[in-house]
Amino acid sequence: MAETSLSRTRRARRMNAELARIHPDAHCELDFRTPLELTVATILSAQTTDKMVNSVTPTLFARYPTAADYAGADPAEMEALLTPTGFFRAKTRSVIGLGQALVERYGGEVPAKLADLVTLPGIGRKTANVVLGNAFGIPGITADTHFQRLVRRWAWTAETDPVKIEHAVGPLIPRMEWTILSHRVIFHGRRVCHARKPACGACALATWCPSYGDGPVDRDVAAKLIKGPDSAARARAAALGLPVRTPDELAELAMEQSA
Numbered sequence: 001m002a003e004t005s006l007s008r009t010r011r012a013r014r015m016n017a018e019l020a021r022i023h024p025d026a027h028c029e030l031d032f033r034t035p036l037e038l039t040v041a042t043i044l045s046a047q048t049t050d051k052m053v054n055s056v057t058p059t060l061f062a063r064y065p066t067a068a069d070y071a072g073a074d075p076a077e078m079e080a081l082l083t084p085t086g087f088f089r090a091k092t093r094s095v096i097g098l099g100q101a102l103v104e105r106y107g108g109e110v111p112a113k114l115a116d117l118v119t120l121p122g123i124g125r126k127t128a129n130v131v132l133g134n135a136f137g138i139p140g141i142t143a144d145t146h147f148q149r150l151v152r153r154w155a156w157t158a159e160t161d162p163v164k165i166e167h168a169v170g171p172l173i174p175r176m177e178w179t180i181l182s183h184r185v186i187f188h189g190r191r192v193c194h195a196r197k198p199a200c201g202a203c204a205l206a207t208w209c210p211s212y213g214d215g216p217v218d219r220d221v222a223a224k225l226i227k228g229p230d231s232a233a234r235a236r237a238a239a240l241g242l243p244v245r246t247p248d249e250l251a252e253l254a255m256e257q258s259a
C-alpha cells in the first residue's frame, strides 16, 4: 500500500528524532565567527572538503577582515591563498566580487534575506540557506549532495531538483528544526549512509529506511564502512550488535571494555 503523506510525515519525524539522538554533535563544520566569514567559507567549500576550507580560512580571514578588504584585494595574492581549495581563480573572482557588491549595495554587511543573498556573486540558494541558518538563526534547509541522496533514499521525496527537494522536505519537519535537520542529515551522509556503500547493517535508521539493504547488512562488514572522528567506537558498537550509539553511550562502552 502506498504511503500516505501523514505516515510519511510521522516516519520523517521519527527518523529526525533518531538522527538527533545519534548525531547530537551535528553542526556546521565550517569554522567562522561572523556572517561575512561564513559566507566566504561557504563559497570556498564548493568542490572541496570543509576541512580543507578550514585550513586556509584563518590566514584569509586575518588578511581580509572586512568586505572592503575583499573588495580591494589583489587577485594574484588571493589566488595564492586559495589554491589548495581548487577552482581558485573562480573562487577569487567570487570573493572579490562579493566584497565589492557588499560595499556598494549593503554598506559592507552581509544581508539577512534570501532574496538579497542570492543576488551576490558566488551565492546560490544553497549557500544562502547555510548563511541564514548558521549566521543569522533563520531556519533553512541545505539541500547539498548528501542531503539530496539521503532524503531520496528515505523516500521523503522523489524530487531531484534541490529547490523542489527543499520544498518537499520542509513540510515534513517543523520549520525551527530545518537548519539542524540539514546538519544531522549531512553528518549521517558523511559518516554512515555513503553514496556507494551505505553501512546499512550498522545504521540506527534501518527500521524506518525503505532503502535498507542498498549497502551491506552484515554487521561486521557494515561496521568497517563507518567514517568520522568516532568511527572506531561506532564500529565496535555495531560489531557488538548495538546500532550506532550516541557519543555518551560510546564513551560508556569504551570504559566497560577497558575495565
Ligand code: SF4
Pocket: 153, 192, 193, 194, 198, 199, 200, 201, 203, 204, 205, 206, 209, 210, 211, 212, 213, 214, 215
Ligand atoms: S539503512 Fe542503509 S540506506 Fe538506509 S539510512 Fe541507513 S545506511 Fe542509509
